[in-house]
Every structure is written in C-alpha cells, then in structure tokens.
Amino acid sequence: MVLVDRREVGVAALTRMRRDGVLTTLTDDVAIAPDAAPLHLARAIALRPWIPRRAAASGLAALWVYGLTRETLVPALVEVVVPRGAHPDPPTGVPACGWAFTTHQAAYAHARSIAGVRIVAPADAVISALRTADLADAMTATYGALARGVVTPQELCEAVSRHRTGQEYKRALAAWTAVQEAWEGR
Known part of the structure; x- marks a missing residue:
C-alpha cells in the first residue's frame, strides 16, 4: 500500500x-x-492517529471510512465511542476541538476492525451522525447507506432503539423519520 x-x-x-x-x-x-x-483500508489507516486505544470511530468519521460521505478528507470533527468506564484523552497531536468521545457500550461492542482501526458498524455510525453531526451531511449519508444496501431500514430502527439517551436521541429519531419517509416515497 x-x-x-x-x-x-x-x-x-x-x-x-x-x-x-x-x-x-x-x-x-x-x-x-x-x-x-482499497480506499476504505487507506482511510482507516489515515484515521488511526485520531482513534485511541479502547475506542472506535463513529459518526461521520466512520461513514467516511465506509465511503458514505461526500467528503474526500477526514471530517472536521472525529467522533469515537468508548466502552463504559473509559475516559480517553484526545490523542497526541490531534486538536481537542477536532475530536470528541461518547460512551456507548453496544456500539463499541458491535465495532469491527478495519486495517487495525476499530470502526463502529454502519448502522451505529449513521445514528451517531444523525445525533450530533451536521444534519445535511448526516441525512445525505444515511440515504446513501440505504441506497447502496450498506444498511437496511430495520438495522437503522434497531440502532435508533439502542441510542435512547438525551436530547440527541430526539434529534436522531426526527432525522431518521425524515430519511425513512423520503426512502419509502422514492
């Protein structure tokens, strides 16, 4: 490579x-x-400095690895999920404003390794993006993931039900509902 x-x-x-x-x-x-x-391997390797030990890339960063965003560069904010009880510091050399973590045991448990970098499953990445990222980017990536068959509506419904915490849940649910209606009305 x-x-x-x-x-x-x-x-x-x-x-x-x-x-x-x-x-x-x-x-x-x-x-x-x-x-x-393969581009997804190269993207995972390029993302490696942002992902600390016991963390998995999530949100738009994970969707970028899967090739589901419009962006060609790493997203401005790299989100990671960690298991309960982990509180990582931002990786060395990565600005604190370009990195954020959340605790989500289920998403972390379903993560897979791509080129030695843990990346959450596509459905969890979509829901994470719908919860916190720019909605235009997140909703476009969600529709693209459905159109390419990377995720199914059922997988996304299950992922939404696993992420039932806080105000961000309501935002993700509303955005998912809008994408689902567009998907069904196509």
Missing part, C-alpha cells in the same frame, strides 16, 4: 502529486496512490 505523508516528500511535492492526479487526498498530510489499495 502506498501512503504518502507530507513529512516524507515535502509540501510542494505532495501538492504537485495531488494536482497531477497521481495521489488521492486522505487528510491534509496524507495521500494514497489511487490504485494502491
């Missing part, structure tokens, strides 16, 4: 390779050769 880091080649060379189409941008500092590896 060919991952290119700006520290290895320099800012000017990385910019030129991106401009010439030789590399696909993953983060501001990392790019990959387009035919080098």
Whole structure:
C-alpha cells in the first residue's frame, strides 16, 4: 500500500502529486496512490492517529471510512465511542476541538476492525451522525447507506432503539423519520 505523508516528500511535492492526479487526498498530510489499495483500508489507516486505544470511530468519521460521505478528507470533527468506564484523552497531536468521545457500550461492542482501526458498524455510525453531526451531511449519508444496501431500514430502527439517551436521541429519531419517509416515497 502506498501512503504518502507530507513529512516524507515535502509540501510542494505532495501538492504537485495531488494536482497531477497521481495521489488521492486522505487528510491534509496524507495521500494514497489511487490504485494502491482499497480506499476504505487507506482511510482507516489515515484515521488511526485520531482513534485511541479502547475506542472506535463513529459518526461521520466512520461513514467516511465506509465511503458514505461526500467528503474526500477526514471530517472536521472525529467522533469515537468508548466502552463504559473509559475516559480517553484526545490523542497526541490531534486538536481537542477536532475530536470528541461518547460512551456507548453496544456500539463499541458491535465495532469491527478495519486495517487495525476499530470502526463502529454502519448502522451505529449513521445514528451517531444523525445525533450530533451536521444534519445535511448526516441525512445525505444515511440515504446513501440505504441506497447502496450498506444498511437496511430495520438495522437503522434497531440502532435508533439502542441510542435512547438525551436530547440527541430526539434529534436522531426526527432525522431518521425524515430519511425513512423520503426512502419509502422514492
């Protein structure tokens, strides 16, 4: 797998390779050769610095790994879930405003490992995004996940029922209801 880091080649060379189409941008500092590896693996590896031990990427960050967001770069806010009792500090070198964690035992338990990085299941990632992320991005990703068959409406209903806490639950439920109505009316 060919991952290119700006520290290895320099800012000017990385910019030129991106401009010439030789590399696909993953983060501001990392790019990959387009035919080098499956993109979801490269995205998971690029996300690794943001995911501490005993945590799993969630929300738009997880959906980005699955290829379900419109963004080509890592989302501005990387959300992670941790098991009950874990209280991680932001990873070294990651700004505190670009990282947040929540405790969710079920989502953490259903997480899978992609290239050595724990990523929550797509249904849990969708609901997490609907709870806290920009609704335009979250609802678009939700509809895309349904359209591509990554999740089913039943899986999303089950995920909503697992995330029944606080005001964010009401927001996620309302957004999911709107997406569900659009999906059924297509």
